[in-house]
Amino acid sequence: MATMREVAARAGVSIATVSFVVNGSRSVSPTTHQRVTDAMAELGYTNNVVARALASKRTRIVALLFPALEERLGGIALRMFMSAATRASELGYHLVLWPSGETERDVRDLVSGRLVDGVLVMEVQLHDSRVEALLELGLPFVSMGRTSQNDRVPFVDMDFEEAVEQALDHLESLGHQSIGLVLEDFSASPIVGYGPAARTEEAFRRSVARRGLRSASVTCGPSSAGGRRAAHDLVAALPDVTGVLIMKDDATGGLLSGLAGTGRHVPDDVSVVSLASSTANGAATEPTLTTLDAPGVEMGRLAVESLVARLDAGVGAGGEAAGGAGAGAGAGAGGEGGPGGEGELTQVLLPCVLHVAGSSGPAPGVGARG
Amino acid sequence: MATMREVAARAGVSIATVSFVVNGSRSVSPTTHQRVTDAMAELGYTNNVVARALASKRTRIVALLFPALEERLGGIALRMFMSAATRASELGYHLVLWPSGETERDVRDLVSGRLVDGVLVMEVQLHDSRVEALLELGLPFVSMGRTSQNDRVPFVDMDFEEAVEQALDHLESLGHQSIGLVLEDFSASPIVGYGPAARTEEAFRRSVARRGLRSASVTCGPSSAGGRRAAHDLVAALPDVTGVLIMKDDATGGLLSGLAGTGRHVPDDVSVVSLASSTANGAATEPTLTTLDAPGVEMGRLAVESLVARLDAGVGAGGEAAGGAGAGAGAGAGGEGGPGGEGELTQVLLPCVLHVAGSSGPAPGVGARG
DNA sequence: CTGAAAGCGCTTACAG
DNA sequence: CTGAAAGCGCTTACAG
Numbered sequence: 001m002a003t004m005r006e007v008a009a010r011a012g013v014s015i016a017t018v019s020f021v022v023n024g025s026r027s028v029s030p031t032t033h034q035r036v037t038d039a040m041a042e043l044g045y046t047n048n049v050v051a052r053a054l055a056s057k058r059t060r061i062v063a064l065l066f067p068a069l070e071e072r073l074g075g076i077a078l079r080m081f082m083s084a085a086t087r088a089s090e091l092g093y094h095l096v097l098w099p100s101g102e103t104e105r106d107v108r109d110l111v112s113g114r115l116v117d118g119v120l121v122m123e124v125q126l127h128d129s130r131v132e133a134l135l136e137l138g139l140p141f142v143s144m145g146r147t148s149q150n151d152r153v154p155f156v157d158m159d160f161e162e163a164v165e166q167a168l169d170h171l172e173s174l175g176h177q178s179i180g181l182v183l184e185d186f187s188a189s190p191i192v193g194y195g196p197a198a199r200t201e202e203a204f205r206r207s208v209a210r211r212g213l214r215s216a217s218v219t220c221g222p223s224s225a226g227g228r229r230a231a232h233d234l235v236a237a238l239p240d241v242t243g244v245l246i247m248k249d250d251a252t253g254g255l256l257s258g259l260a261g262t263g264r265h266v267p268d269d270v271s272v273v274s275l276a277s278s279t280a281n282g283a284a285t286e287p288t289l290t291t292l293d294a295p296g297v298e299m300g301r302l303a304v305e306s307l308v309a310r311l312d313a314g315v316g317a318g319g320e321a322a323g324g325a326g327a328g329a330g331a332g333a334g335g336e337g338g339p340g341g342e343g344e345l346t347q348v349l350l351p352c353v354l355h356v357a358g359s360s361g362p363a364p365g366v367g368a369r370g
Numbered sequence: 371m372a373t374m375r376e377v378a379a380r381a382g383v384s385i386a387t388v389s390f391v392v393n394g395s396r397s398v399s400p401t402t403h404q405r406v407t408d409a410m411a412e413l414g415y416t417n418n419v420v421a422r423a424l425a426s427k428r429t430r431i432v433a434l435l436f437p438a439l440e441e442r443l444g445g446i447a448l449r450m451f452m453s454a455a456t457r458a459s460e461l462g463y464h465l466v467l468w469p470s471g472e473t474e475r476d477v478r479d480l481v482s483g484r485l486v487d488g489v490l491v492m493e494v495q496l497h498d499s500r501v502e503a504l505l506e507l508g509l510p511f512v513s514m515g516r517t518s519q520n521d522r523v524p525f526v527d528m529d530f531e532e533a534v535e536q537a538l539d540h541l542e543s544l545g546h547q548s549i550g551l552v553l554e555d556f557s558a559s560p561i562v563g564y565g566p567a568a569r570t571e572e573a574f575r576r577s578v579a580r581r582g583l584r585s586a587s588v589t590c591g592p593s594s595a596g597g598r599r600a601a602h603d604l605v606a607a608l609p610d611v612t613g614v615l616i617m618k619d620d621a622t623g624g625l626l627s628g629l630a631g632t633g634r635h636v637p638d639d640v641s642v643v644s645l646a647s648s649t650a651n652g653a654a655t656e657p658t659l660t661t662l663d664a665p666g667v668e669m670g671r672l673a674v675e676s677l678v679a680r681l682d683a684g685v686g687a688g689g690e691a692a693g694g695a696g697a698g699a700g701a702g703a704g705g706e707g708g709p710g711g712e713g714e715l716t717q718v719l720l721p722c723v724l725h726v727a728g729s730s731g732p733a734p735g736v737g738a739r740g
Numbered sequence: 741c742t743g744a745a746a747g748c749g750c751t752t753a754c755a756g
Numbered sequence: 757c758t759g760a761a762a763g764c765g766c767t768t769a770c771a772g
Contacts, residue, residue, distance in 0.1 A: 023767085027741075078448040085468070
C-alpha cells in the first residue's frame with residue numbers, strides 16, 4: 001500500500017507531480033513521466049480513492065435509489081442494477097445501492113453524508129416526491145422512468161407509446177381488427193398514477209382510434225389466476241377479440257389458459273403480445289410469447305452515461321479512467337455536455353425490441369389457414 | 371454543510387469533543403453533550419463520511435461482488451441485492467455493486483482502491499477463484515453460496531440437502547413412491563461444478579436410497595421447450611413416476627405441459643414441486659406450483675450482518691448507527707464476534723419454506739380419488 | 741514543466 | 757471529562 005509520497009520520493013519528484021501523472025491533470029515531461037510511472041510500478045502504487053475524494057470533493061460514487069419495499073420488481077430491475085453498475089465501473093465510478101421509501105426524507109440523507117456525486121432514481125411515478133426533492137436539492141440526478149411534469153427532469157425511460165405502435169403494427173399486419181389490452185390493476189394500490197400503465201393505456205386508446213380498430217381494455221390481478229380472470233373479462237367485453245396486448249408478466253400463463261378456457265386457442269384464434277417483457281420470460285410459457293422486450297440493460301447503461309457525463313462536465317481532461325462516454329441508442333437527445341456548460345438536459349426514450357414467437361399469428365380467416 | 375469545526379466553535383468545545391459526541395466513542399459530560407447536540411441541530415450538522423473514512427481508515431462500505439456476465443440471475447438474486455443493501459443501510463453501512471468476472475484479477479481491484487471494508491461474493495461455485503483470492507488477500511468477506519472446500523470460509527447458503535428432504539417428505543406423505551428429479555443441464559456450460567445442482571442431486575440420490583423410493587434424474591434445457599423435453603425424458607426413464615422435483619424456474623411451465631403431453635395430469639397423476647423457487651414464480655403457472663421458496667431475502671440480510679459483525683468486532687463501542695446485529699435463523703453458528711477477537715467463523719445454512727399449491731396432491735390410488 | 745504548501749474534514753493517541 | 761495537535765493521503769491554486 002504505497003502512498004503518493006513514497007512514489008514521489010522514489011522518483012525524485014514532488015507529490016504534486018505524481019498526482020498530475022496519476023490523474024493526467026497536467027502535462028508532465030516525458031522523462032519525468034517515465035520515472036514516476038516506473039516508481040509506481042515498482043511500488044505497486046494505487047490511488048487511494050477516499051483520500052482523493054476528500055481532497056477533490058468528488059467521490060466518483062453514484063447512488064441508485066430503489067424502492068426498498070417494492071415487491072413487484074423483477075428481471076428488468078435486476079438488469080438495470082447490473083448494467084448500471086457495470087457501466088459505472090467502466091467509467092471509473094462506483095454504484096451504491098440506496099434503499100429508499102417514497103419520501104423526500106430519504107432523499108435528503110443522500111446529500112447529507114456527502115458520499116455520492118449524483119443519483120439515479122428508479123421506479124419513478126407520475127408524481128414523485130423523490131424527484132421533486134432531488135430537483136430542489138440540486139443534486140445531479142437522472143430519472144429512470146419519468147414524472148408527468150418533466151420538462152426540467154433528465155430522464156431515461158422506455159418508449160411505451162412506440163411499443164404500443166410496434167405491437168399494433170405487428171397484429172394489424174397479421175390481419176387482426178379487434179384487439180384487447182390487459183394492464184395491471186392498480187385500483188387497490190397506493191400508487192396513484194403508474195407511469196408505464198397510464199402511458200400504455202393512453203397510447204393504446206389513441207392508436208386504436210386512429211387505426212379504426214375495435215378494442216377494449218381490462219385490468220388484471222396478479223399471477224395466473226389474475227390472467228385467467230382477465231381473459232374472461234376481456235372476452236366478455238370484446239367477444240370477437242383476436243389480438244391481445246398484455247403488460248403483466250406473471251399473468252401471461254393464466255391469460256393463455258384463460259383464453260383456452262373460453263374455447264379460444266392461441267395463436268390460431270387469438271394472438272398475444274407481451275409488452276415490456278423479455279424473450280426469456282416469453283419462452284417460459286407454452287406457446288412461447290411474442291414479446292416486446294424492455295430495454296432494461298440499455299436504460300441502466302444510458303442513465304449512468306448521462307449522469308456521469310454531467311458530473312464530468314466542466315472538469316478538466318479526465319484521466320485513465322475515461323473509457324468513452326459515447327452512447328448511441330434510442331430516440332431523443334444524447335447530451336454529452338459541452339466542456340464549459342452544465343450539459344444539456346438529457347431525455348431519452350428507448351424502444352422495445354419485438355421478438356416474434358409462438359403466441360402470434362395470422363388472424364382467423366387470414367393467410368394460410370384451414 | 372457545517373463542519374465539525376463550526377459546531378465546536380458554536381458549542382465552545384474542541385472538535386475532538388464533537389467527534390466523541392457524534393461517534394459515542396468517549397463519554398462526555400451531560401452538559402457538554404447537550405451543548406454539542408444543540409449546536410449540531412442549529413447548524414444542521416451531518417458527518418462527512420469521506421473525511422471520517424480517511425481518518426479512521428474504515429469506509430463503512432462493503433462490496434457485493436456479482437458476476438457481470440451472468441445471464442441466469444433471476445428474482446432471487448434481485449432479492450439478495452435489495453435485502454443486502456437495506457440491511458447494510460440499517461447497520462450504518464453502504465453497499466456498492468461490484469461487477470466482476472470469475473478472475474482473481476477482479477478481486478484485487480477491490481482492495482487496491484481501499485474503498486471497501488469488506489466483501490460479499492455471490493454465485494459462488496464449488497471451485498471459485500474469487501474466494502481463493504479473497505482468502506489470500508485477507509480482506510474480510512462472506513460467501514453467498516459455498517465452495518466444496520469451505521472449512522475456512524465464512525458463508526451463508528441455502529440448505530439444499532434439507533430442501534430435498536422437505537420436498538420428499540411432502541411427496542412421500544402424499545403416498546408417492548416413484549419420484550423424478552429435474553436439474554438444469556450444465557454439460558454445455560463453462561461452469562464445472564455448480565453447487566446448487568450438485569448438492570441437490572447428491573442429496574436426492576442419498577435420500578431416495580434411504581427412503582427406498584424408485585427414482586430417476588434428468589437434466590433440463592432452458593425455458594418451456596427444455597421443460598417439455600425433460601418431462602418426456604423423465605417419463606421414459608421412470609414410466610411409473612408420480613412425483614417430480616424440479617429446480618429450474620423457467621422450465622416449470624414446459625414440464626407441466628410436457629407431462630400433459632404424455633397423458634399425465636398434474637396433480638391428479640403426477641405431483642410437481644419446484645425447488646429453490648418462490649411463491650410468486652409458482653403462481654405464474656397453471657396449476658400453481660408447490661414450491662420450496664428460496665431464502666433470498668434472508669441470505670442477503672444474514673450475509674451482511676455476518677460481515678458487519680466481523681468488521682465491527684474489535685472496534686470500540688459503536689455509535690448511533692448500531693441497530694442490533696442479532697440474526698436468528700437456520701442451522702449453523704451465528705458468530706457475533708467477541709469484543710476482542712476476530713469473531714468466529716460464521717457458516718449458516720438457511721432453510722427453504724414449503725408453500726403447498728395446486729401442483730401437488732395425493733398419489734394416484736391414495737386418498738380421496740375417484 | 742515542476743515544487744512547496746495549504747487544506748479537504750475528520751479521528752485518535754497523547755496529555756492533562 | 758476535555759483539549760491541542762498530528763495525521764489520514766490526496767488535490768490544487770499559487771509561484772517560479
